[in-house]
Amino acid sequence: MSGSELPKLARVAHAGHCNRCLSALPSSHIQIDASRLAIGFYCFGTLDLLGSIYEKTKEIEREGWREWLWHQQTSGIHGTGFKPSSYMTQDRPYGTDPEEYSEYDTPHLIMTYTAILSLAILRDDFEQLDRNGIVRFLQACQREDGSFTSFPNGGESDLRQVYCAFAISSMLDDWSGVDVDRAVSFIQQCSSHEGGYGQQPTGEALGGTTYCALASLYLAPSVSDLHAPNPHVTTDERRRTIRWLLQNQASSGGFSGRTNKDADACYCFWCGASLHILGVGDLVDRTAFLSYLASCQFKFGGIGKAPEDRPDPYHTYLSLAALALFPLEDADPSWKLPRLNALWNTTEDTADWIRQHVPLYTVKAQSPVRK
């Protein structure tokens, strides 16, 4: 199949799917109560990639979402970050000041990463961002072995949290919250015999955490030139990783996340973006890749993990992000998407907004009193 034979990308339907999820989710989704900020990011990210955030949402809505997101920023003894949702927020009389968070309602590392991205997509000015508090929060989450926990007093600690800590530090342009050497050594220990990276040092090679490892190693402050050999990845390791990643492109054209597993739309992003970061995105069979993702489009909007599967914002966003990294020249214009920043996982326009608004020095520069 050539690119011109592909069906169209159902842009309006996919935006509609995410818009519906933003406005309400049925009770069958109770299990995502403690990760609603992540769902929000996949929805906003989808609208951003489709260029429809200004067409499909009103300024008053965006203003409301920004305000709600800021309500999830919370401060306390472990520093500042964002909560996963309002699921533990106690009702209190209107206008009362928020108390310090309790041990059971702390900020969450992954959610803090998705909150910053969502606010940037919504073009917030970030005046309310407690940058120093976030740096302290990162410090509180880092463990002796270099990894990070999701929240300061426990929770998951694997490559996903390392990635979020690295992404946040690079967005803030402030690495003082992270012991980079120890974190890099943790990442390197996660490298498996297959060439991919496991979720933790004993884990089986997995597409998602391979992305987290590589993106972190290329975001690290010691890396100044993305095109030069990476000081944290040896030539042999790079070769093995490229081999394993490409081996995961299944005959359907989609990528699987582990050896001998079925293809899944989300791994088209995790594996595809990993190859892109390693500078070998050209090696992906793009026509097969696109035709797989085209077949995962659900007839009523949204994209699922495999053909005929029910869609969700996670697979919808990651499929579009993957498509943004691998444009096909002769495809229908509906497939045209803006450039993606593979390391932060957001559009280049939103990444520019982050560079201009998130680091501390931009605030200093705007400050009227400067000596």
Added chain:
Amino acid sequence: MPDIAGDGPEEQPLFSERPDWTDVTPVPQYEGYNPIAPIFYTPQYKDATDYFRGIVKTNEKSERVLELTEAIIRLNPAHYSAWQYRYHTLLAIKAPLDAELKLMDSLAVQFLKTYQVWHHRRLILTAIYSPPPSNASGLNDPTATTSSSAKSKPSPESQAAARTELAFITRVLMVDAKNYHTWSYRQWLLAFFDDVHLWEGELGFVERLLEEDVRNNSAWHHRFFVVFGRGQLQGEEDRVAVLKRELSYTKDQIALAPNNASAWNYLRGILERTGTSFSNLRSFVEPYTKTHEDRLGDEEILDLENPAPSAEAELPCVAALEFLADIYEKDAVSKSVEIWKRLANELDTMRKKYWEYRIKEALKDVPVQS
């Protein structure tokens, strides 16, 4: 409305209707204006979480908190605050932790894919077999320190517990043999108890799983973890014996199913880990690189060390050709290039660009011939 929690607490009356909960003031959730992705909570979930916020506010740690948090977990196993609070309550009221493990047995199978189920199990085992120092606040997560392992010398009861636990995980892996959380837990468990008798059974366990499905990559990965992940290799002699055993096992599995990426990745992995040259495997690999027709001319020598492909095998095998090309790359790169061209144009066209890239990369290092 779908009943997502199966035989959970739906049949139970709401906490707000129960006389034994009247002394608790429920605290509703403050959702705020313009919430993102609000969920239509069921009355049961709203009721239980209202009471949970009420309990957290007064910091009550009691028997009934266990009932409340269990109700929430059954409705939303990813509610990590409820898990956290439950764990702290168990410690505070000195609840019997073996009963907690028993409850976890049923929850683990029901919510196999939820991380918290496995994390809580780790916390409970850690609390039983390596209690934190008495001055610790108990609020911090003990698995979040690097030095977490069971008491220095395994006691008979911890050995028995470890065996029971391992047997339980084996049953869970029979339900889903590739579940990432379950495998991670098994690896953690082995390292935590670090009992030589436990380690010894692992190879047999992996082999049983691979007999059922030789393409189970999680089992192959676990084998690598068991063989090389622990300081099992003692002395040069042992090292040689282990390599020999692993090569022999892997070759047999490749003979059984030649087009199995897991086995080839394992083979490469053990060679790289032990610093063994790929070219040592040449006589094993070559028969798999030919078609059945081409093999007709070859002399049939029974070589027990190098099992040949069966008559039904799909040949030539792409992974074998890739392997042979890697052997040639060092001193006969033109032969590698030939193989890569064949893979690109004929046998593995999905990766055409990759094989062409390999050619380009290999020739970059070769001096231009005049």
